[in-house]
Amino acid sequence: MGKLDKLKSQIPQGSQELSTKNHLAKTEIAMSFQNEGTELTRILLRNIEFNPHNLWSCNDDDESIQQLADAIERNGLLHNIVVSQREDGTFMLLSGERRVKALRLLQKREQESDPTGQKAHKWDRVQAQTYTGLDELSELIILDEANIMVRGLSGDAKTIQACISRYLDNLQAKFQVDRRAAEAYFKSRTQMTDSTVQRYTQFDKSLIDDVKEFFQNGTISHAQALSLCPLEPSEQILYVNAINKAIQMSNGDKALEHTYVTRITDRAAQAARMTNGREAELARLEEAIIPPVHAKPAGDVAVRTQKATLIRKYEKVTFDLSKITSSKRRLNSLRKMDAADGDGSIVESLDKLAKEAAELADLLRNGQ
Known part of the structure; x- marks a missing residue:
């Protein structure tokens, strides 16, 4: 990213005094110069190295790679992979890991059909958009941006959150911009809705590290973590202390731990929605572990x-x-879903649920 760094060096120092708008403009200008440092080249498939920092690698199953290989064999490679050329002549993959896996599968088929190795093999080389002179931080930015743009919400919440968090951190570090500018640039590069973007960026801004760790190790879900965002850091500490006590009291019993954690998190989330009485509610968090009889x-x-x-x-x-x-947007989305899918009706299901609830209430009311 030589031109990118050169451009950055020409921007006046004192970035702390720049407004968020100027920060965003600076980032967009710098990122727009990325493609000027690349060229399309045909490289040997065997010289491509999978990126150890690709957070989506674990989501690629054999069946989907097989299907992609069949599609490439029929139609060719429709989108070029992206690599970073290293000094030793190898190429670090920045975008297209599934495509490379599929190409290697096609290459293996060719080699098996030609055990003597006398034929020219179609899949030994691949055309790639090749960067030169990138530092590791720039490689990570391109890697994560490619995944965000291409994969979007196809992964699990933990993978998506980790990718977005790292991407925003690296944007800030590379271009010396504030968080708001990094988030604004991120919004301009994704197809996610504003509300979805807000959920993932709010996670980083609002939660303390201990709560994030509970999400990362599977103690709480992404939705549960987000429900705690309205709590102040000092209030989140009360939640963390209660969860740690619950884990200790469960004594290794995962089912019991899940029950305790859910009780505490439900009460903390309820407190987060309160405008009055929140402090009192949070002070009783540990009582939720085993409610008094x-x-x-x-x-x-x-x-x-x-x-x-x-x-x-x-x-x-x-x-x-x-x-x-x-939410009008959610209602409109449900209406469209109901109209597009003929397999059952949301409206009918809700009507049936309401009817069953009313019948049960009548039975209880009449003492039957």
Whole structure:
């Protein structure tokens, strides 16, 4: 990225004083010069190295690679791969890992059909957009941007979040821009909706490292982590302490740990939505691990627990539905989905659910 660095050196120093708008303009100008440092070349497939930093590698299964190989054999390679040429003559892959895996599968087929090696093999070489002179930070930026643009939301939440977080960090480090400018540039380079972009960027901005770690190690889901974003850092510490106690009390029992964590997270998320009484609610987080049992006849405890479970499930359903009904965009999206898919109807399912709920309420009300 020689031209990119040269351009950067010509920009006046004192970037801390630049506005976010100027930061974004600077990033867009610099990134627009990337393609000037590349050329299309035909390179040997065996000289291409898979990038160890590609977060999506684990999502490529044999069946999808087989299907891609068949498609390339029929139609040829429709999109060039992107590589960074190293001083030792090898090429580090920046975009197109699935395509290279498919090409190597085609190459293997050719070699098996020609054990003597006397024929010219079609898939030994591939045309690639080749960068020269890139530093490791620039390679990572191009790698992650390619995945974000091509793969979008096709991976799991953990992979997507890790990729976006690293991409934003590297944009800031490479071009000395603030977070808002990095996020604005990211929005300009993705097909994700604004609300989706906001979810993934909010994760980085709002959550403390300990909560992020709970998500990364699978203790809580991405949705659960996002529900905690409205909490202040000091309030999130109370949540972290409660979760750590729950994990300790579960004594290695994963099912019990999941139950405890869910109880605490539900209460913390409820507190996050509160404008009044949040502090008191958070102060009682540890009580959610094992809710206190009131002095009632022993036979009544199981009934009351079942009742509380039903009410909690009802509250969750109504909360989820309220999020949909409060958004015109989500309602319009559901209408389009319902119109496009003839396999069942969302409206009919909701009507049936409402009818069954009303019938159950009547039975309970009438004591039957």
